[in-house]
Amino acid sequence: GENVEQHPSTLSVQEGDSAVIKCTYSDSASNYFPWYKQELGKRPQLIIDIRSNVGEKKDQRIAVTLNKTAKHFSLHITETQPEDSAVYFCAADYSSASKIIFGSGTRLSIRP
Amino acid sequence: DTAVSQTPKYLVTQMGNDKSIKCEQNLGHDTMYWYKQDSKKFLKIMFSYNNKELIINETVPNRFSPKSPDKAHLNLHINSLELGDSAVYFCASSQEGPSYNEQFFGPGTRLTVL
Numbered sequence: 001g002e003n004v005e006q007h008p009s010t011l012s013v014q015e016g017d018s019a020v021i022k023c024t025y026s027d028s029a030s031n032y033f034p035w036y037k038q039e040l041g042k043r044p045q046l047i048i049d050i051r052s053n054v055g056e057k058k059d060q061r062i063a064v065t066l067n068k069t070a071k072h073f074s075l076h077i078t079e080t081q082p083e084d085s086a087v088y089f090c091a092a093d094y095s096s097a098s099k100i101i102f103g104s105g106t107r108l109s110i111r112p
Numbered sequence: 113d114t115a116v117s118q119t120p121k122y123l124v125t126q127m128g129n130d131k132s133i134k135c136e137q138n139l140g141h142d143t144m145y146w147y148k149q150d151s152k153k154f155l156k157i158m159f160s161y162n163n164k165e166l167i168i169n170e171t172v173p174n175r176f177s178p179k180s181p182d183k184a185h186l187n188l189h190i191n192s193l194e195l196g197d198s199a200v201y202f203c204a205s206s207q208e209g210p211s212y213n214e215q216f217f218g219p220g221t222r223l224t225v226l
Contacts, residue, residue: 032212043217087153099168102155
């Protein structure tokens with residue numbers, strides 16, 4: 001069925017430390033895995049995405065890894081800063097249904 | 113310039129009323145969506161339109177009726193509002209469907225049903 005599981009639901013890290021959020025998906029045909037950041041009271045915005053033809057992608061302090069065999073993908077944020085505090089959503093496409101399914105979100109808090 | 117806009121931003125209404133939310137995108141995208149985000153922050157797709165044609169209709173009560181007068185607009189009309197309809201509704205758009213393409217979200221409409 002269509003399912004994207006995301007863990008943890010909440011995460012608190014010390015400023016400067018790293019944060020990791022993990023997701024699993026159920027459709028082996030999924031090929032596109034975006035990550036969205038939603039600040040309090042704001043809209044979700046894409047921060048990084050990865051396609052199935054690569055295993056890792058990096059953009060400054062954020063990186064995503066993908067393990068298609070295990071159907072896992074993860075978001076890594078290094079050197080966390082206060083402005084990283086937000087809810088992060090992973091997602092996976094279900095091409096047969098022309099939609100993406102979102103994970104349940106991770107509320108990330110950065111402690112000063 | 114706002115890429116995806118929604119009106120109104122806030123909507124407070126009584127149970128049983130009918131209300132509409134409007135959405136417009138100026139990105140030239142072919143596909144538009146409506147999502148519902150509940151109090152627990154779950155983002156769930158409701159509808160998707162491609163070039164004014166309905167392509168996704170999740171298990172949404174038929175009190176919800178989307179209307180796409182042209183590919184730049186996707187409005188959401190809700191009849192007989194219920195308490196459980198209270199949520200933030202996001203419109204979004206993307207080029208050629210969601211796979212392999214970023215979805216751009218509107219600012220959201222916070223609907224409160226009393």
